[in-house]
Amino acid sequence: MTLTRAACEALDREDPLASRRALFDLPDGVIYLDGNSLGVLPRNVPARLERAVREEWGRDLIRSWNSAGWIDLPTRVGARIAPLIGAGADEVICADSTSVNIFKLAAGALAMRPGRKVILSEPGNFPTDLYVLEGLAGLAGDVELRLATPDELPSALTDDVAVMLLTHVHYKSGRLHDMAALTAKAREAGALALWDLSHSAGALPVDLNGAGADLAVGCGYKYLNGGPGAPAFAYVARRHQAAFRSPLSGWMGHARPFDFIDAYEPGQGMARALCGTPSVLGMTALEAALEAFEGVDMGQVRTKSMALGDVFLQLVDQRCAGHGFTVACPRGATLRGSQVGLAHPDGYAIMQALIARGVIGDFRAPDILRFGFTPLYVGFADVWDAVEHLAQVMASGQWREPRFQEKAAVT
Amino acid sequence: MTLTRAACEALDREDPLASRRALFDLPDGVIYLDGNSLGVLPRNVPARLERAVREEWGRDLIRSWNSAGWIDLPTRVGARIAPLIGAGADEVICADSTSVNIFKLAAGALAMRPGRKVILSEPGNFPTDLYVLEGLAGLAGDVELRLATPDELPSALTDDVAVMLLTHVHYKSGRLHDMAALTAKAREAGALALWDLSHSAGALPVDLNGAGADLAVGCGYKYLNGGPGAPAFAYVARRHQAAFRSPLSGWMGHARPFDFIDAYEPGQGMARALCGTPSVLGMTALEAALEAFEGVDMGQVRTKSMALGDVFLQLVDQRCAGHGFTVACPRGATLRGSQVGLAHPDGYAIMQALIARGVIGDFRAPDILRFGFTPLYVGFADVWDAVEHLAQVMASGQWREPRFQEKAAVT
Missing domain, CATH: 3.40.640.10 (Type I PLP-dependent aspartate aminotransferase-like (Major domain))
Incomplete structure (x- = not known):
């Protein structure tokens, strides 16, 4: 059965973890599939940290070892x-x-x-x-x-x-x-x-x-x-x-x-x-x-995580065939963590082209595009949109642009 | 020669480092002589840290390894x-x-x-x-x-x-x-x-x-x-x-x-x-x-640091004699770092009484009251006021109050 964006949206509506997304400060225009490298900023952190800095450190100083x-x-x-x-x-x-x-x-x-x-x-x-x-x-x-x-x-x-x-x-x-x-x-x-x-x-x-x-x-x-x-x-x-x-x-x-x-x-x-x-x-x-x-059922996290990965791989099969990708992770969801990997000889440039479009995964040498799914803030429509961008990058050959070949200090 | 508060104020007016104090967020009502344990919050830190949290982490996420x-x-x-x-x-x-x-x-x-x-x-x-x-x-x-x-x-x-x-x-x-x-x-x-x-x-x-x-x-x-x-x-x-x-x-x-x-x-x-x-x-x-x-002459820091310690010890000699203190640091300023120590069998309680008055030093077992002088933000009038409080704590016997005997987790 061919997956559609509407089907992904339906999965999001049924997602028991959907409300958790509001706890995170997801930037506009970004589909973030790199929480396996650096998690998204939780909304409660800036105020909590400011209190630690201004009150605990700034005002109470050394006393905070005890008082805070x-x-x-x-x-x-x-x-x-x-x-x-x-x-x-x-x-x-x-x-x-x-x-x-x-x-x-x-x-x-x-x-x-x-x-x-x-x-x-x-x-x-x-x-x-x-x-x-x-x-x-x-x-x-x-x-x-x-x-x-x-x-x-x-x-x-x-x-x-x-x-x-x-x-x-x-x-x-x-x-x-x-x-x-x-x-x-x-x-x-x-x-x-x-x-x-x-x-x-x-x-x-x-x-x-x-x-x-x-x-x-x-x-x-x-x-x-x-x-x-x-x-x-x-x-x-x-x-x-x-x-x-x-x-x-x-x-x-x-x-x-x-x-x-x-x-x-x-x-x-x-x-x-x-x-x-x-x-x-x-x-x-x-x-x-x-x-x-707090209050999260890790079983629900796992169920959603496996489904996100499965949907991603199914969409790649469906929409990116013939572009030289090999699945570089277990196909069976129970054998995987909360991430998938695709191998491609031009993986680095392809990932840079995706990042330029706001789809953030990462690259792991020598040839792996890595996509992580954090079930607390990633949804099924995100996955659909990410693969849509990947399909466009491949169909257009956009990744061949010289700017996407330049290696950064951190890949 | 007997030191007066006016003399200390004069030393502050001549202090070439005096303007640095404004770079720090010193809390009201506190004389902070514990920068040797935890330095005071510099005023530029909260905004810088907030930018790191909200923009570098929150908005730019993993890209900040390179971009920031x-x-x-x-x-x-x-x-x-x-x-x-x-x-x-x-x-x-x-x-x-x-x-x-x-x-x-x-x-x-x-x-x-x-x-x-x-x-x-x-x-x-x-x-x-x-x-x-x-x-x-x-x-x-x-x-x-x-x-x-x-x-x-x-x-x-x-x-x-x-x-x-x-x-x-x-x-x-x-x-x-x-x-x-x-x-x-x-x-x-x-x-x-x-x-x-x-x-x-x-x-x-x-x-x-x-x-x-x-x-x-x-x-x-x-x-x-x-x-x-x-x-x-x-x-x-x-x-x-x-x-x-x-x-x-x-x-x-x-x-x-x-x-x-x-x-x-x-x-x-x-x-x-x-x-x-x-x-x-x-x-x-x-x-x-x-x-x-930036731009600080460490020679000036040292000169002031030695003078702050000397003034403190001179004032203790002058105002706290007969209360059982022993100087527990080198008398010669060139032999000391930027701190002084006083030994007293009731040192813990005396320090708690001082802290309750807003004069913050610390205690190091078994019997040392420790006072640190950070020349960038501590002045000579601070030292005068600190010893004034110490003299009052001793003269009044205030440190004998039961609340000052209770040991905290961190001393």
Whole structure:
């Protein structure tokens, strides 16, 4: 059956999440399919941030550590993220960047599995995951970073593996790992499972506790809409918290930071995953942004997300055939996160031409056009319009214009 | 000679930095002597931050990595800090927290001094410095964290010391280390000198290049006024940059982060000290805040800073004698940073009574009342008024009120 814009509009009318869109400050003339890279500004953030700046910082100054509860921000924001990822409120803390948190948790995992010297991940994982593991292996000495494709994972999970780090939803292909199954395999091998939820937290239901996951990290500025460079989060399953030690043992992770004693003593629970002074402005923006998830049924988010991706792919099949695109993500919606990918040898220029028309996705080297669907603010008519622009760009050959070939610093 | 308020007012009239005060949003009814913990809000920050939120994030979204230059923020902010610390613009980068940066640089130093397994610091250093070194030593294995008092430092600098980490101005006592002399001693011993400038950057002239310093870190939210939890900075002397490797090798430190390749390759120069995605909101606030230093003569800052401390101590001698205070900082202004300390067994309650009167300093366990003087916005009449309040608190015994005994989460 051929999809029409009217059919997409009908889907929008039936969308139980449609009212959430009003919580976001979507710019005019833009179809934003890049919330998987930087979430849209929630409408409540500017006023909340201005209050933090003018009143908490400007007027109350240092007293705000107590009076505005700055000291509890990492715990408070962590507790707000917890229900989105199937964790207890005391199992998640907001801190630092995803990269820094990977280092803390992977190093902590090595220490919790003494004698085991292998960190397992997969080739093509989000680069920072691999880079950080490489840095950790170089520092810890005698540690092997082993990369295995999903097919090879079962045999790569030998009895010297301390920790397996996988990204739940692949940043480029959108492929969704079976968290429960892979976590079980790691456990059978005596290894800990560390999940990077950067492309899944807020986009689909995640059930860390249900899957028996050991450790997790994730990003605050993608589907959680915390703003550019927002602080990240870290999860340590309750059963591991007493044994967990972060090598980034900064003062905010101390049991009594304001005793100012020379010897480190890890704080209770997730507090020990903190390092330096938290980014108050960044966490304040993220805390406000998370209000958009209040009362949201993540099952509805998933249903809509899968449908958005399916509609997009169906429309590409229908309207862009013969232009050299290959689908570079799983066709089956249950196997994908909340994004799709199209491969094209001229993908970079095609994406620039789309962006010039206000259809914002992104490009991932060497040849992937990536389109993310944030169910809280993207609708089905948006998807129809985006593919309409794509069809026009291809039919007109507009992407061949020289201006679309110029590489920017950030692609 | 007895100091009077009129004499202090005269000093303010002659102060060449007096006009800078108007750049800051000092709250009414407050004498703020805690800029060494959290700097005052610069007046240009709220509007700049609102623009970053509403226009760069809200309207331009992901495009701002290029169009608003987000990708260059760490380099740009680092270059603005550089002249305040005697560094070249290409020797400083803004990133992460001070704690995280200590880890990167101390680990990098160990790798640059192969075979040497000792990290030297001093007892009573700012706790996070020691905690982070402890974490690093635990992870790197076979590394000794050696603590030596300033007197013991020369003999502790044995030929197995890889790096000496000292804080230039002591957080509690305000004592100022002789950076050039101690750096020379480290160099003689074949060790690298890593300086923590958290309590000196922006408060007094720092000359990293002149002292031959190897590495440095510092804080963005104290004298640099970047806001609560502002990003920190890292310095690696140009001669060491090619050899420097950070174990926190996140994607933003990669030579070509947007090639998304599996193997880490460190970026050029200070870029390799980056880890994850930078806090755009935090760095934007810090970048705006640093404008207050444009055209400032750091020599004038130092002259005023020393005079403010001297006047404070003279007034305490003059007006608070017999109340049990001991001066807990060097008497000689050239031996101090931009703060003074008074020890008192009831220091906590006395400070709470002062804060209730709008005189904001802070308390550092077990018994230190700490008063910081930020020369850009603190004047001599402020100091007179602060000591007047202190004298009244002591004469009236007001600090004995039960409400001033209650410990807050953050002291």
